[in-house]
Each structure stands twice: as structure tokens, then as C-alpha cells.
Amino acid sequence: MPMAYDNPCPTERTWPTPFRVLVCAMSNSENVSDTEAYSTPSPFPVRITPLTGLPEVAPDDDLARLLVEAAKRQRLVLRQGDVFVVAQKIVSKAEGRIVRLDSIEPSERAKRWAAEYHKDPRVIELVLREASSIVRMERGVVIAKTRDGFVCANAGVDISNTPQGTALLLPENPDRSARTLQEQLARTFGVHVSVIISDTFGRPWREGLVNVALGVAGMTPLLDYRGQHDPHGKMLQATVIALADELAAAGGLVMGKLDCVPAAVVQGVMMPEGSGSGRDLIRPAERDLFR
Amino acid sequence: MPMAYDNPCPTERTWPTPFRVLVCAMSNSENVSDTEAYSTPSPFPVRITPLTGLPEVAPDDDLARLLVEAAKRQRLVLRQGDVFVVAQKIVSKAEGRIVRLDSIEPSERAKRWAAEYHKDPRVIELVLREASSIVRMERGVVIAKTRDGFVCANAGVDISNTPQGTALLLPENPDRSARTLQEQLARTFGVHVSVIISDTFGRPWREGLVNVALGVAGMTPLLDYRGQHDPHGKMLQATVIALADELAAAGGLVMGKLDCVPAAVVQGVMMPEGSGSGRDLIRPAERDLFR
Secondary structure, three states: OOOOOOOOOOOOOOOOOOEEOOOOOOOOHHHOOHHHHHOOOOOOOEEEEEEOOOOOOOOOOOHHHHHHHHHHHOOOOOOOOOEEEEEHHHHHHHOOOEEEHHHOOOOHHHHHHHHHHOOOHHHHHHHHHHEEEEEEEEOOEEEEEEOOOOEEEHHHOEOOOOOOOEEEOOOOOHHHHHHHHHHHHHHHHOOOOEEEEEEEEEEOOEEEEEEEEEEEEOOOOOEEOOOOEOOOOOEOOOOEEOHHHHHHHHHHOOOOOOOOOOEEEEEOOOEEOOOOOHHHHEOOHHHOOOO | OOOOOOOOOOOOOOOOOOEEOOOOOOOOHHHOOHHHHHOOOOOOOEEEEEEOOOOOOOOOOOHHHHHHHHHHHOOOOOOOOOEEEEEHHHHHHHOOOEEEHHHOOOOHHHHHHHHHHOOOHHHHHHHHHHEEEEEEEEOOEEEEEEOOOOEEEHHHOEOOOOOOOEEEOOOOOHHHHHHHHHHHHHHHHOOOOEEEEEEEEEEOOEEEEEEEEEEEEOOOOOEEOOOOEOOOOOEOOOOEEOHHHHHHHHHHOOOOOOOOOOEEEEEOOOEEOOOOOHHHHEOOHHHOOOO
16 A cells, blocks of 8 residues: 655755764765764765784784784775774684683583583583573583673684684683773774674574674764654664674674684774773673573 | 694685685776685775665655665666665565554554553554564563564564654565565676665664664575684584674664665675575574574
């Protein structure tokens, strides 16, 4: 049943007040005034550049320096608001979160479960140690909450992309890791850049992993549209966008699992000014229907 | 405890066999041979362009034509493998999935629940009609499985960004919608483009919504790395990446909730050849630990 509506999209419109065109990569728009930038639809594409050629990261490596060198090799011009998406793996490696499995003595519980599902009991032991609580442990899958509050497979313990006989743990505090990197990168480049420490997580109900944000620094991870009005004048009630997760996913498009691209730079995303942490993305248990 | 490792990232490496550099937007690499393309790290950025200036979409509008016109206005050069991410809202509007709320007679169940949580009983009635099953219905939130198998808030029924007094339902068959658009766009541009029909969904455990793929055409939605070997020679066991969801999330970076950007074009993503549907992204109930 066709209905006719007025076009609620104004040709000349203003951006919602909290938003600023922080970055317009791919354009020469730095000198555009706020008013001009707000009053036209964003014609600026977002650009995601893989950071390539990083060496294998080892404990105590200066990760910021490695990222800076990679960006310079690629002649990347960093601008205010650019976002570094950095794979958790290289952060964990730089922070020495590598565990030799032969140093792990599995508990009876880990042994029983590992035997039932043909897993390495030492890895299961690590998972149990990293977990603050087990959300599901069945059919060979452990979904656990980490001490930081992330709910993910194996409490983030990973045995892929690490040397044989070792496992990699999540960074002890991804937000702290992000802050440290962010400060070093901002200082080196002389502009305000943001950092997201990312990992690929599974989701209930949907197949496949997506890259999500664990640690966040230098930006607000959630875009809150609540209380703003859509073009039809209706107030938005429930719209909070997980910007940092969308940025991590976008970075994931160039950060393959096999191809030694452990970081990406996302440029040109319109971001509100603000700060926050990866912790903001973790839903408190009392608001979560699926624990 | 620092450990030293050999760098497992070969400088001269080959891409995993199923992968092809389908698109290298931002570069003049179309004539690069497969061998050359595989043997160097991808220096090609991914580019996400918002499609702006679309009119308010009404039932029976030719959506493909509107997208083509927008792309042409922006002088976008489409290449093989480019991905159109199209917001479900404009697809639903074009398909006439708009319901006048005054045509809805709420059931007693809908009335009771709506009264308890101060909701519009007609909207709740629509949600119950659209749902094939209710996953959670508590604290004012309805998480439901749609007939297509998507688990999401309100079974996809949306009252924002639609005219007053109306609600918008998900497309009847997002994969069919994607296929139709994909065929029309590919024909018009004369190259193989892909289409993702997207919507913003919440997730358990994490705050905020992210853009995900409902309908998919012209591409494989899942990148399956299982059986491939990481740089350390370990076989990957569980790594399947939800490429279509990462593409949808990347599109979400330029598709604001308020700013009348209902579509985006993602260019430059290395994609394997293949086909599939949005349905591939829905985890079958028997493999899901969270129903």
C-alpha cells in the first residue's frame, strides 16, 4: 500500500550538536569552518590502511615505535582523530603475556574436561585461571568472563599465531595498554590520535567472529543518540552505537588472521569529542539478559 | 620473561589460496597479476564512501536506481568486488513494509505487556506477529527471533526514522532483497558488485548497537580459515570471520542514525570468490549456546 511522505532529509542540515568533523582524510577540508562542515552531507570517505611489515613482536618490544615506523614506511600522514586499531596479539606479545604450556600444571577439573573434548588440559587450565566466571562450558566450548569483564571464548586464551608450545593471554588491562600506546603515538605524531586494542570475538546467534574493541583510548567508544530527534521529529529512545566496535570491525577488514597485518589506521570518521574506555562497552551484569 | 622468536612473517609471502585481490580501489593495480598481488603485503587501503543525497524512499521506489544516481552524483567509479551496504530501513520502505499503527488491533497479551512497561500496545502486537519465537521478554525489552531467524530487539520492528503513527518491519526476505539489488546494480555498472542489507543490532554482553548484515548477495559472508596454517605452522581450528558483518559495521561508520546516509560503498577489501547469503550468518539453534 504505497504512501507518500515528505522528504524529511533536509538538503541543508546541521549535524547533531555533539558531533564535530574531527578528521576529513582524503580531502583538503582542514580549513573548512565548523559551520560549513556541518551544513553539508559528509562527502568524505573513510579510509582504512593496513599497517604492514611489522616484525614479529617479542616481549619488551616498543610497540609504539614499531607502529610509528610502519606508518612512516607507508608514508601515512596522520591527522587529528585518526584511529589506530591494534590487534591484541601484538600488544600481549609486547607485554610478555606469553605462557609456556610446559610450565602449566592442569587441575583435575581441567584434565577431566580436556579429556572429554580432546583438548590440551594445560590450555583449559589457563582458561580457568584467566576466567572470573564461566558463562557456558559445554559441547567443547568454554565461554568465560575475564577479570576485565569481557565475555568471550576461552577467556581470551589463544594458541594460534603464537610459537609452538605457548599460549597467549589477553593484555592484563587493555585500556591501560591503549592509553600507553595512545599517549606515545600522539606525542610522536603531534596530533590527537585514538587507539583501539582489538580482538576477534564470537557472538551468540550469529556465525563467525568479528573484530571488537577491548581497550580504547583517546575517543568516546559509544555514540549516544538518545534524546536526539530523527528527521521525522521522533525522539530516539534506544540508539547508542558502539562506535569503537564498528571501528575495530572496519580495521578487521584489512587485518587478516594469517597475513601479518596486526594493525590498521582508520581515517576520516566523524567522531564526537570525548573520552572513554573499552570498559564502557561492557554491559553490566544487571543490564544483561544473557548471563 | 622475555623470549626471542624467529619472525614467522615472511617478507615475501603468499596469500592463502582461496583469496584473490578482487579489488584494489585507490590504486592502479587492476593489471597486477595474481602472483604479484599475492606476494606483497596489501598496501591498498579500504575506502568507505557514504552515499548521500538520496531522497526519502517511498513504497515502490526503484531503490537500485536511487543508489545508482547517488553513486553517479558522487562520481564513484565502481569496480569488481565493491560492496554496497544498504540500510534495511530504505529497503523496507521501498518494499512497502510500513505499517500504520492505527490499523493494528493489539491482543490481550500485547496490551498487558505494553501497560507494564509503558509501551505502545500496537507496536508490541506487531513485534509478537513478526516473531517466530521470543528469546527474552523482560525488563521492557523483547528479544525475538524473526521468521528469517534473526535474533534481535523487537523482532526488527522499528518506530524511529519512520513517519509519525507508523512502524517499519524488516524486509520480508533480506537475501532476496539483496539479490534483486545486486543484480540490478551489477547490470547497471557492468561489474560484479556485492550487496549487504544491514541493520543495527544489539549484542549480549556488550553495550551499544553495531551494524550487521541481514541480507547478502554476490559474495561469501564468512571467511573460513579453518585448516589453514598460521605463520608458526599451527593449523587454525576455529577461525571463521564474519566478513559481511565486518563490512556492514564498516559501512555503519558513515551511515549515521540521523544524517540521512542510508547506504555506503566499501571498496578495496580483499575477498575470496564465492557466494552465499545472509542466512549463512545465522547460527543454527543446535549450535547456539544462548537461546
